Amino acid sequence: MRAFLKKEWMELCRSGRLLVLLLIFLLFGIMNPALAKMTPWLMETLSDSLADTGLTVSKVTIDAMDSWVQFYKNIPAGMVIVILFCSSSFTGEYQKGTLIPVVTKGLSRRKILLAKGLSVSALWTVSYWLCFGITYGYNAYFWDNGIAEHLFFAGAMIWLYGIWVLAFLIFFSTVAAGSTQVLLGTGGVILGTYILSMFPKFADVLPAKLMDGMSLLQGVNVPGDYAGGLAAAVCMILLCLVLATVCFDRKVL
Amino acid sequence: MDMLTLSHVAKRFGEKQVLKDVTFSVPEHTVFGFVGKNGAEKPTAMKLILGLLAGDGGEITVNGMSVRYGNTPTNRFVGYLPDVPEFYSCMTPFEYLRFCGEISGMSSKEIRARSEELLCLVGLEHENRRIRGFSRGMKQRLGVAQALFGRPGLLICDEPTSALDPAGRRELLDILTDAKEQTTVVFSTHILSDVEHICDEAAFLHDGKIVLKGTIEELRTARKAAAMELEPEQPEDTRRLLSVFPYLKSTGKRNVLLEDEKHLPQILHFLADQNISVLRIERQETSLEELFMEVVGK
Numbered sequence: 271m272r273a274f275l276k277k278e279w280m281e282l283c284r285s286g287r288l289l290v291l292l293l294i295f296l297l298f299g300i301m302n303p304a305l306a307k308m309t310p311w312l313m314e315t316l317s318d319s320l321a322d323t324g325l326t327v328s329k330v331t332i333d334a335m336d337s338w339v340q341f342y343k344n345i346p347a348g349m350v351i352v353i354l355f356c357s358s359s360f361t362g363e364y365q366k367g368t369l370i371p372v373v374t375k376g377l378s379r380r381k382i383l384l385a386k387g388l389s390v391s392a393l394w395t396v397s398y399w400l401c402f403g404i405t406y407g408y409n410a411y412f413w414d415n416g417i418a419e420h421l422f423f424a425g426a427m428i429w430l431y432g433i434w435v436l437a438f439l440i441f442f443s444t445v446a447a448g449s450t451q452v453l454l455g456t457g458g459v460i461l462g463t464y465i466l467s468m469f470p471k472f473a474d475v476l477p478a479k480l481m482d483g484m485s486l487l488q489g490v491n492v493p494g495d496y497a498g499g500l501a502a503a504v505c506m507i508l509l510c511l512v513l514a515t516v517c518f519d520r521k522v523l
Numbered sequence: 524m525d526m527l528t529l530s531h532v533a534k535r536f537g538e539k540q541v542l543k544d545v546t547f548s549v550p551e552h553t554v555f556g557f558v559g560k561n562g563a564e565k566p567t568a569m570k571l572i573l574g575l576l577a578g579d580g581g582e583i584t585v586n587g588m589s590v591r592y593g594n595t596p597t598n599r600f601v602g603y604l605p606d607v608p609e610f611y612s613c614m615t616p617f618e619y620l621r622f623c624g625e626i627s628g629m630s631s632k633e634i635r636a637r638s639e640e641l642l643c644l645v646g647l648e649h650e651n652r653r654i655r656g657f658s659r660g661m662k663q664r665l666g667v668a669q670a671l672f673g674r675p676g677l678l679i680c681d682e683p684t685s686a687l688d689p690a691g692r693r694e695l696l697d698i699l700t701d702a703k704e705q706t707t708v709v710f711s712t713h714i715l716s717d718v719e720h721i722c723d724e725a726a727f728l729h730d731g732k733i734v735l736k737g738t739i740e741e742l743r744t745a746r747k748a749a750a751m752e753l754e755p756e757q758p759e760d761t762r763r764l765l766s767v768f769p770y771l772k773s774t775g776k777r778n779v780l781l782e783d784e785k786h787l788p789q790i791l792h793f794l795a796d797q798n799i800s801v802l803r804i805e806r807q808e809t810s811l812e813e814l815f816m817e818v819v820g821k
Contacts, residue, residue, distance in 0.1 A: 273622055277611060277622055281611060284613035367609045371670075374598050378594050522575070
């Protein structure tokens with residue numbers, strides 16, 4: 271399995287995908303505090319034209335919270351990019367037939383699945399925490415992160431939500447023939463749980479809850495409120511992995 | 524001992540029964556030709572042997588162990604060369620072979636030695652480019668190297684020569700012949716001259732069944748006695764021959780064909796008596812091609 275992991279790593283580096291992804295998340299990480307920092311200046315430059323329309327701008331104060339608001343706004347976009355990047359991880363190999371020599375050499379399919387699962391999770395983990403770390407660093411430098419509560423717990427929830435999404439991506443990859451089907455399936459699940467979570471009855475027991483980090487930061491929610499969503503996410507991740515193992519063993523390569 | 528046996532193997536794709544009753548066995552250290560025309564589902568049979576497809580009946584064993592779909596343990600004995608081999612394009616041939624060696628759990632010293640040996644064998648030892656820029660023929664060569672890498676007991680090649688130029692084809696056939704010392708080779712093809720050149724045994728797949736099988740010698744004698752072809756020098760002599768011997772067939776401007784050999788002395792007498800000069804009298808070689816045409820009913 272180490273050989274297969276090494277191969278995944280080599281592909282990520284040499285195709286330039288790793289570099290692009292890290293750059294994107296680096297940019298996101300810098301943009302969050304930068305946008306917050308620029309808001310007063312933007313308001314000032316706009317104030318003249320706003321005054322013409324009858325709006326008056328009072329003094330704008332910015333703190334770490336504004337930067338975190340940006341972070342939570344931007345991270346879904348980052349997640350979409352990771353999904354797009356990973357959607358062809360399996361299907362690309364099915365279409366080219368590159369897994370056939372590997373399987374016929376006797377590498378077990380479970381090891382392939384595990385290696386691919388680990389590499390997509392690692393990709394998300396590194397990208398996400400890079401973005402988080404940069405935003406955290408700038409916020410600490412410009413303002414004070416102390417005003418945001420449960421900062422790391424909230425951060426970890428988003429990370430877990432990403433892992434949950436990737437678990438579905440892997441499951442759909444083991445049944446689908448092309449990356450479009452993988453994207454449709456994964457997107458469908460995200461959208462479905464999002465719509466369901468609008469009903470107050472389900473809101474607390476769906477993984478979509480994990481994305482609501484701002485309520486934690488602002489002290490509206492406490493970590494205990496997330497127990498339902500957390501448990502649901504972990505159960506679904508495990509279920510996806512079991513189903514993926516079963517399906518991948520039967521997959522026609 | 525038989526390295527590979529298929530008994531009553533069947534496969535259906537939806538309504539279509541593509542393999543009905545495929546039965547043959549391949550003894551150790553032979554080169555076995557698996558012949559069929561395009562669309563005869565040879566690749567399907569090969570994928571069944573590799574456990575890449577689930578069969579609908581019958582049994583396949585490799586080295587005495589039975590093949591099952593999915594993770595088949597028999598793949599440890601097998602090297603496979605797909606018809607259009609595809610590899611990770613970001614790697615160099617050497618890196619790809621190292622990857623293959625690591626998968627099969629070889630030591631790094633062994634991997635290096637084996638890579639050098641095989642890259643030399645297939646003529647890719649100076650290629651440090653990535654596989655991305657390789658032509659189909661080069662990929663085919665690398666395919667041979669990776670298939671032989673783990674010293675498999677059974678080497679399965681799917682149409683290995685179809686993408687190669689005549690020189691490359693000759694080289695590949697030589698490699699397969701040499702490989703016979705260490706392994707058993709099964710290759711599918713529709714090019715019958717390849718089979719005649721290097722195979723010890725062959726089986727013809729047609730209409731989902733094995734219609735003919737045996738050693739190359741057996742196959743050649745399986746056909747009825749060979750015909751004789753005569754070519755007199757003058758066209759009018761041809762006409763005379765045809766009018767005197769009604770069982771002769773005209774096969775060209777001057778050529779006549781004698782299907783039954785027992786009439787030959789009679790004709791030779793006639794030629795001598797009439798003082799007819801003859802350009803050639805030739806026994807037609809029974810080629811596998813004619814045999815193939817005969818069994819597929821064309």
